[in-house]
Amino acid sequence: xxxxxxxxxxxxxxxxxxxxxxxxxxxxxxxxxxxxxxxxxxxxxxxxxxxxxxxxxxxxxxxxxxxxxxxxxxxxxxxxxxxxxxxxxxxxxxxxxxxxxxxxxxxxxxxxxxxxxxxxxxxxxxxxxxxxxxxxxxxxxxxxxxxxxxxxxxxxxxxxxxxxxxxxxxxxxxxxxxxxxxxxxxxxxxxxxxxxxxxxxxxxxxxxxxxxxxxxxxxxxxxxxxxxxxxxxxxxxxxxxxxxxxxxxxxxxxxxxxxxxxxxxxxxxxxxxxxxxxxxxxxxxxxxxxxxxxxxxxxxxxxxxxxxxxxxxxxxxxxxxxxxxxxxxxxxxxxxxxxxxxxxxxxxxxxxxxxxxxxxxxxxxxxxxxxxxxxxxxxxxxxxxxxxxxxxxxxxxxxxxxxxxxxxxxxxxxxxxxxxxxx
Amino acid sequence: xxxxxxxxxxxxxxxxxxxxxxxxxxxxxxxxxxxxxxxxxxxxxxxxxxxxxxxxxxxxxxxxxxxxxxxxxxxxxxxxxxxxxxxxxxxxxxxxxxxxxxxxxxxxxxxxxxxxxxxxxxxxxxxxxxxxxxxxxxxxxxxxxxxxxxxxxxxxxxxxxxxxxxxxxxxxxxxxxxxxxxxxxxxxxxxxxxxxxxxxxxxxxxxxxxxxxxxxxxxxxxxxxxxxxxxxxxxxxxxxxxxxxxxxxxxxxxxxxxxxxxxxxxxxxxxxxxxxxxxxxxxxxxxxxxxxxxxxxxxxxxxxxx
Numbered sequence: 001x002x003x004x005x006x007x008x009x010x011x012x013x014x015x016x017x018x019x020x021x022x023x024x025x026x027x028x029x030x031x032x033x034x035x036x037x038x039x040x041x042x043x044x045x046x047x048x049x050x051x052x053x054x055x056x057x058x059x060x061x062x063x064x065x066x067x068x069x070x071x072x073x074x075x076x077x078x079x080x081x082x083x084x085x086x087x088x089x090x091x092x093x094x095x096x097x098x099x100x101x102x103x104x105x106x107x108x109x110x111x112x113x114x115x116x117x118x119x120x121x122x123x124x125x126x127x128x129x130x131x132x133x134x135x136x137x138x139x140x141x142x143x144x145x146x147x148x149x150x151x152x153x154x155x156x157x158x159x160x161x162x163x164x165x166x167x168x169x170x171x172x173x174x175x176x177x178x179x180x181x182x183x184x185x186x187x188x189x190x191x192x193x194x195x196x197x198x199x200x201x202x203x204x205x206x207x208x209x210x211x212x213x214x215x216x217x218x219x220x221x222x223x224x225x226x227x228x229x230x231x232x233x234x235x236x237x238x239x240x241x242x243x244x245x246x247x248x249x250x251x252x253x254x255x256x257x258x259x260x261x262x263x264x265x266x267x268x269x270x271x272x273x274x275x276x277x278x279x280x281x282x283x284x285x286x287x288x289x290x291x292x293x294x295x296x297x298x299x300x301x302x303x304x305x306x307x308x309x310x311x312x313x314x315x316x317x318x319x320x321x322x323x324x325x326x327x328x329x330x331x332x333x334x335x336x337x338x339x340x341x342x343x344x345x346x347x348x349x350x351x352x353x354x355x356x357x358x359x360x361x362x363x364x365x366x367x368x369x370x371x372x373x374x375x376x377x378x379x380x381x382x383x384x385x386x387x388x389x390x391x392x393x394x395x396x397x398x399x400x401x402x403x404x405x406x407x408x409x410x411x412x413x414x415x416x417x418x419x420x421x422x423x
Numbered sequence: 424x425x426x427x428x429x430x431x432x433x434x435x436x437x438x439x440x441x442x443x444x445x446x447x448x449x450x451x452x453x454x455x456x457x458x459x460x461x462x463x464x465x466x467x468x469x470x471x472x473x474x475x476x477x478x479x480x481x482x483x484x485x486x487x488x489x490x491x492x493x494x495x496x497x498x499x500x501x502x503x504x505x506x507x508x509x510x511x512x513x514x515x516x517x518x519x520x521x522x523x524x525x526x527x528x529x530x531x532x533x534x535x536x537x538x539x540x541x542x543x544x545x546x547x548x549x550x551x552x553x554x555x556x557x558x559x560x561x562x563x564x565x566x567x568x569x570x571x572x573x574x575x576x577x578x579x580x581x582x583x584x585x586x587x588x589x590x591x592x593x594x595x596x597x598x599x600x601x602x603x604x605x606x607x608x609x610x611x612x613x614x615x616x617x618x619x620x621x622x623x624x625x626x627x628x629x630x631x632x633x634x635x636x637x638x639x640x641x642x643x644x645x646x647x648x649x650x651x652x653x654x655x656x657x658x659x660x661x662x663x664x665x666x667x668x669x670x671x672x673x674x675x676x677x678x679x680x681x682x683x684x685x686x687x688x689x690x691x692x693x694x695x696x697x698x699x700x701x702x703x704x705x706x707x708x709x710x711x712x713x714x715x716x717x718x719x720x721x722x723x724x725x726x727x728x729x
Contacts, residue, residue: 027690034467055468055693174669222573226552365692371670379575381675394487398692401481405464408472 004316008306015299017041029291033057038291040300043094046082046287047357053085054361054406059290060088060417064301070308076346078354079285079325085359088417091287092308093325095317097249098283098349099176100341101271105264107132107165107244111147118245118268122183122208125245125271129167132244133216137161159217163224166216168245170209171378172238173231176247178370179282181205182355184273188366189358193403195396197370198388204273206377206384213378221378234259253339254321267341269348281348282355285325297422323349361406362398369395461699471696478700488701490676491684494579498680499646501583506642507635510590514597515623528598535591543655546585547572572656573669575677582652582678593638600634601627632724639720643712647705650682681705 005019020039022028026048032038034057044052052058072080075093083091105115111131119125133148137155145164148156155161170180178188186201196202213221228242229235232255237243239260246252247270256263269279288304290297306312310326314333317324321339323346334342348354357363373387382390424432436443461478463471482488517528534542549555550571558568571581608626617625628635657673671687672679681701689698 030467030693051693055466057468219570222570223553225573226570227554362692368670368687368691372676375669375674379674381575390486397481398694401464401694405466405469405472409469 001316001319003319004307004312007312007315008303011306015296015302017303030057033291033293036293038293040290040294040296041303042289042291043286044091044289046079046091046093046285047363049083049090049287049289050085050359051361051363052289053088053090054413056413056416057292058090059292059294059297059422060090060420061092061290061301061304062089063421064298064305065089065092068301068305070305074327075325076327076349078283078349078356082285082356083287086414086417091289092304093285094288094307094313095320095322096283096285096325096349097251097322098281098345098354099247099249100267100269100281100344100348101245102238102248102252102265102267103245104238104241105266107241115264116266118266119271121271121275122273125168126211129245132165132167133163134165135161135163156215159220161220163216163220165242165244166224167243169212169221169243171212171225171374172228172243172246173248174371176282177374178367179355179357180208182282182353183270183280184208185277187358189360189399193399195366195392195399197366197392197395198385202388203384206374206388209374210377210380210384213380218379231255232259239263250322250339250342250345251320253341257321257338267344269344269351272353277353279348279351280353280355281351282357283349284356301422360399361402362395365398366391366395457699457702460696461703463696465696465699466693467695468693474696478697479704481697482700482704487676487679487684491672491679491681494672494677494679495647495649495681497579498583498586498649499643501580502586502646502649503639503642505583505587506590506593506646507638509587510593510638511597511635513590514594514601515627517594517598518601532591532595534589537589539589539651540655542585542589543652546581546588546652547656550581550585573674575674578657578673578678582649582656585652586646586649593642596634596638597631600631604630629725633726636716636720636724639716640713643716644709647709647712648682649680650686653678653680653683654686 002019005017009016025042026044029038029042029044030052049058070092076096079093079096083089083093101118103118108115108128111128113128113131119128130148134145135148135151136143136145137151138144138160151161171177181188181202184201184205186199186205187196188202189195224242228237229240234240236255236259238246238248238252239256252267256265269281272278272280288307290300290304294300307316310324310328310330313324313326314330318333318336321337323329323337323342324333327350329346339345358366360366369391373382373391376382376387377384460471462473462475464474464477465471513531517524517531521527537545549557552558552568552570552573555568555571557571561568569577571577604627608630609622612622612626653672657669657671657678670676671691672683682705685698685701685705688694688701
């Protein structure tokens, strides 16, 4: 980002942009905006846009965008769409991501699997997982290391083994627990005022979670989990070869390259429940916004516009080892891109089955609640039905409260947004 | 008031004005504002909307509110008595004349000097179910230690254990009080043939009872406001994987304490009005318990001055 900022500063002599790296970014942005002293431009996650927009923390960009002649068709539509909320545009994309299955080719080969063939269906994933899972088990007083497929039925039943390596865990890395419903063709809300946390597809997703502990045992999973190192370190379980397959973002290349460049890996779309809806992915982007009350909105947009031109955008995205949110990319970009699977991620983002986080102002709570529910289901504290009924009730209640507030202020807000003119 | 006196008053007020202004702007105003916000739907960025007692009504039916309250009381029920007794025990031991006493005092006080963030990280490793030294130590006794941080049955005991490790502050206050007990009382008791337990029970405890009371009150306040340990150790999956999915407050919110939920509501979910209502309920709970503690111990406390 700094290199692109320097380019911008060098390209003209009216505006000088200073980049600040901030931790706890969202919290600080919220408080700075509430206090009337925000930065001119801020980078947030696209999933934060609905919440920040509805709370009146952002400046609507429609008039800027129209005047600058920026065309939505130039963008991969999932990224453009995410910058909109309540009929206004609040941001323009910067670096985008999509998620795909990453697999460890060496572990596939060791298990006698074709290292170049990722699983094509969830059933195949399941079968492959059994082959890739390795356990230590006590047989006649001696600890032996065997594959899960080599266990007897009685041993599988008793679960008196400890896990050394697993094929795949839906909880690893565990950052997008509710987003798994995409792969089961489900929705987390109806697009209006109703949460659909206990719909059949979501239930199916949670049944799928439970299969993991049915098969491997809760205590075994907990003990394996305690051996996992931090993400962004060589002891990350995928990089260390403890987990053979993981759903990860396009950024994973950076970490492989940094912490385990020897790793033989591949990336492909993660198999979906309904083969006709393929490929499925979850796509998000970093988004550049102008907080409400920013002192230099026109200059701020000039900078955002600069980033949103092909050259600087490709420089930025190449620096991040991501792909460009534009439909059109230069041959040079593709040629110079170090990630050998970059096209896989671009194609997934363009898929009609790419999904993003529900445009809900209660998403933070929803995500939290779903993760708690997943834990209850995996540790067999609750059935998927009970756990999800509770999520449904809680989040619907929270959502009703937020909707009530929105109804009370929306006329005023709409008037304010419609009349906003940067001129 | 003469002119001189009035002048003096103004000068005096001017000198304390930094404190007065600070108190009014940064303490009194926020406190009063939070009362108002607790009756509002307030998300920090939008202007507050009056909703009457809705937040308080919602709290009574919010299962997570009750769970966090239960977790906090559970924590306090162990930490408060255990903390008071263990700190007193250590203080009495460190009050004996033995070689290297200053070193022992320093060692026992040291944990309370360690920032809670650092000690939480250390305990995070000590309690690791596979590599932690606690389970390693248990294995000497052929006990297979639990998954302290991943099993919801063990998360609260983990935080309790870790908190008791830092009871040095309480201990130091006891120690100071113990040194104030007049030697002459012990000497006359010894002449009468009192054994160490009788001396402890009938001289030491009554003489330091105001300090025990002080530590009790501080303990009630402190333990009901427990925050950092849980917030850091169970921050929701960022510290490596878990195998079973965890979010704030640990597995199945088993270590979600009241203030952690309050913080979540305020700063993660932007429900500031709701969080203000929670804060006032906690204040009333602490006020009530302090009142109960004061009333019920009134006759047991001996003030030497009276």
